[in-house]
Amino acid sequence: MSKKGRFGIHGGQYIPETLMNAVIELEETYNEYKNNEAFVKELDDLLKTYAGRPSLLYYADRMTRDLGGAKIYIKREDLNHTGSHKINNALGQILLAKKMGKTRVIAETGAGQHGVATATAAAFMGMECEIFMGREDTDRQRLNVYRMELLGAKVHAVTSGTQTLKDAVNETMREWTKRIDDTHYVLGSVMGPHPFPTIVRDFQSIISKEARQQILDTEGRLPDVVMACVGGGSNAMGMFYNFINDKSVRLIGCEAAGRGIETGKHAATLTTGTEGIFHGMKSYFCQDEYGQIAPVYSISAGLDYPGIGPEHAYLHDTGRAEYVPVTDDEAVDAFEYLSHVEGIIPAIESAHAVAHAIKIAPKMKKDAVMIICLSGRGDKDVAAIARYRGIDIHD
Amino acid sequence: MTKVQDAFKNKKAFIAFITAGDPDMETTEKIIISMAENGADLIEIGIPFSDPVAEGPVIEQASLRSLANGTTTDKIFAMVKKVREKVQIPMAFMTYANLLFVYGKEKFFAKCREADINAIIIPDIPFEEKDELISYANKEGVEMVSLIAPTSLQRIGMIAKEAQGFIYLVSSLGVTGVRSEIKTDLAGIVKVIRQNSKIPVGIGFGIATPEQAYKAAKTADAAIVGSAIVNIIAQHGRNAPEPVGAYVRKMKEAVMRAAE
Numbered sequence: 208m209s210k211k212g213r214f215g216i217h218g219g220q221y222i223p224e225t226l227m228n229a230v231i232e233l234e235e236t237y238n239e240y241k242n243n244e245a246f247v248k249e250l251d252d253l254l255k256t257y258a259g260r261p262s263l264l265y266y267a268d269r270m271t272r273d274l275g276g277a278k279i280y281i282k283r284e285d286l287n288h289t290g291s292h293k294i295n296n297a298l299g300q301i302l303l304a305k306k307m308g309k310t311r312v313i314a315e316t317g318a319g320q321h322g323v324a325t326a327t328a329a330a331f332m333g334m335e336c337e338i339f340m341g342r343e344d345t346d347r348q349r350l351n352v353y354r355m356e357l358l359g360a361k362v363h364a365v366t367s368g369t370q371t372l373k374d375a376v377n378e379t380m381r382e383w384t385k386r387i388d389d390t391h392y393v394l395g396s397v398m399g400p401h402p403f404p405t406i407v408r409d410f411q412s413i414i415s416k417e418a419r420q421q422i423l424d425t426e427g428r429l430p431d432v433v434m435a436c437v438g439g440g441s442n443a444m445g446m447f448y449n450f451i452n453d454k455s456v457r458l459i460g461c462e463a464a465g466r467g468i469e470t471g472k473h474a475a476t477l478t479t480g481t482e483g484i485f486h487g488m489k490s491y492f493c494q495d496e497y498g499q500i501a502p503v504y505s506i507s508a509g510l511d512y513p514g515i516g517p518e519h520a521y522l523h524d525t526g527r528a529e530y531v532p533v534t535d536d537e538a539v540d541a542f543e544y545l546s547h548v549e550g551i552i553p554a555i556e557s558a559h560a561v562a563h564a565i566k567i568a569p570k571m572k573k574d575a576v577m578i579i580c581l582s583g584r585g586d587k588d589v590a591a592i593a594r595y596r597g598i599d600i601h602d
Numbered sequence: 603m604t605k606v607q608d609a610f611k612n613k614k615a616f617i618a619f620i621t622a623g624d625p626d627m628e629t630t631e632k633i634i635i636s637m638a639e640n641g642a643d644l645i646e647i648g649i650p651f652s653d654p655v656a657e658g659p660v661i662e663q664a665s666l667r668s669l670a671n672g673t674t675t676d677k678i679f680a681m682v683k684k685v686r687e688k689v690q691i692p693m694a695f696m697t698y699a700n701l702l703f704v705y706g707k708e709k710f711f712a713k714c715r716e717a718d719i720n721a722i723i724i725p726d727i728p729f730e731e732k733d734e735l736i737s738y739a740n741k742e743g744v745e746m747v748s749l750i751a752p753t754s755l756q757r758i759g760m761i762a763k764e765a766q767g768f769i770y771l772v773s774s775l776g777v778t779g780v781r782s783e784i785k786t787d788l789a790g791i792v793k794v795i796r797q798n799s800k801i802p803v804g805i806g807f808g809i810a811t812p813e814q815a816y817k818a819a820k821t822a823d824a825a826i827v828g829s830a831i832v833n834i835i836a837q838h839g840r841n842a843p844e845p846v847g848a849y850v851r852k853m854k855e856a857v858m859r860a861a862e
Contacts, residue, residue, distance in 0.1 A: 221727065223655070225776075226753075227728050367659070368652070483700045486655075
């Protein structure tokens with residue numbers, strides 16, 4: 208049996224035969240280029256000159272004093288071009304797609320951050336681009352839809368199933384099976400069939416590569432806790448990766464608990480999910496006793512996904528990382544808190560990690576050090592949060 | 603010759619697909635009987651999945667209708683057992699990896715044996731992942747059907763060599779659904795399959811008309827039809843057994859012409 212692309216028992220390549228040669232070609236191309244000096248330099252230059260890397264590791268002094276515990280640092284992925292960590296992966300994959308001779312890219316998006324990043328990189332590199340987004344999300348994130356269109360992408364509102372992120376993935380996979388020759392699927396998270404979980408993790412691991420060096424430079428030591436929000440898990444995987452071998456560093460992923468675990472209206476895959484096979488991978492999923500994928504819910508379109516990347520499933524199984532649920536209410540409170548206290552408006556996804564920091568930082572020693580990955584900025588969420596608070600603003 | 607290959611005893615076969623539980627389980631039972639009476643050589647019963655990524659809108663909608671009616675894997679096993687009192691032709695399940703995995707593969711295939719299900723088709727289990735299931739299936743007398751696609755290229759020989767039951771040749775890129783024209787060089791693919799395997803080949807995805815069925819059966823050994831049947835069921839609901847039967851008869855005649 209092939210052990211390719213496995214993280215413990217998780218991962219694999221559970222996809223239709225039609226796609227097999229495409230993922231094999233992708234793997235071969237990636238293996239050829241990942242250590243190729245010219246390719247690495249080309250991507251590195253793009254990240255510096257176009258995406259604005261390295262991103263800041265910001266010491267949140269006011270938040271630290273206010274909470275009265277651990278020293279809090281924020282890895283500012285929100286300051287990247289396009290406003291989130293998603294550009295790291297989009298640039299990398301579209302560069303790979305060019306090497307494969309593809310002229311067209313397609314992608315799923317939840318909140319629209321990955322769609323915007325893909326549309327941006329596609330515009331920049333002269334690729335045709337089509338984005339699939341659940342109908343419910345095109346309503347929740349109308350500004351991002353317009354933004355993608357402005358960047359020259361065609362946006363398809365997906366009306367099948369629950370009309371959210373998982374359905375957008377279904378539809379993008381279907382589109383890929385229809386048109387493989389000239390098209391690369393820029394998968395946005397550390398999920399899907401091998402080699403995507405590895406490729407996306409590698410492109411996102413620059414987050415922890417920088418953060419690890421930055422904290423050593425500033426504090427002269429490793430952090431005690433590193434945390435990030437988790438939907439599919441790309442910013443978390445990027446934030447965790449270079450700390451995995453530093454056993455003293457606690458890794459915490461914050462899942463969307465929606466209206467509360469007990470209400471059933473959530474997307475907390477590792478808190479409540481069971482093992483399964485979906486979207487090309489073996490991992491944990493929110494599903495019923497027969498394996499039907501459950502409709503999930505979160506205020507955050509980017510975390511509103513019933514699965515999680517296979518490497519997270521593995522880190523969960525081995526106990527190397529912890530995964531905790533954070534509710535809508537807690538995330539919205541954290542969204543407002545960071546805006547007031549630090550003058551930083553976080554993406555509602557990232558606010559899930561901020562919320563958990565607010566919970567645990569006060570209980571930590573004053574000399575303890577924590578890093579929160581702020582995966583994206585919150586401009587896209589302002590109208591939705593206003594509505595959540597009963598203020599009728601439409602974007 | 604295995605029970606699945608019985609379907610090919612008249613040289614050319616007509617394989618019919620149905621989504622179990624659409625519009626309801628009683629009707630599915632009647633449709634299966636009607637399909638068998640009207641000449642279907644093998645029936646593929648789809649166990650609906652919430653997220654059928656290899657399916658086009660027709661079968662996806664049927665799957666969602668069925669699930670909304672409360673269809674479960676257990677209810678389908680019960681229905682098949684009942685149908686088996688009247689239908690002797692080979693039958694296969696078509697479903698997604700997750701439903702088997704979560705149900706428990708040992709238990710799933712043991713129940714297949716009880717219901718006399720002879721083969722399984724899982725579109726999201728490619729060659730690389732089949733070892734996880736194949737020994738469990740075979741242990742209970744269930745053959746695991748392999749799919750070959752127009753994009754399989756150098757993989758065709760490798761897949762064909764280890765194939766069982768029959769080979770499901772996907773006629774064109776994309777998902778299931780009715781197509782007006784099929785452009786892939788199927789004869790070329792069938793030739794490579796024949797060099798590597800003796801088992802029969804059925805062509806599916808996109809076949810709706812007798813003319814297309816004739817061509818498929820002429821090129822290979824069987825025509826496989828799904829979406830066109832599911833469309834008739836969507837249109838006629840509980841009254842579908844008769845029109846589906848008439849359609850199957852027409853398609854079977856076309857396939858038989860290819861045997862002449």
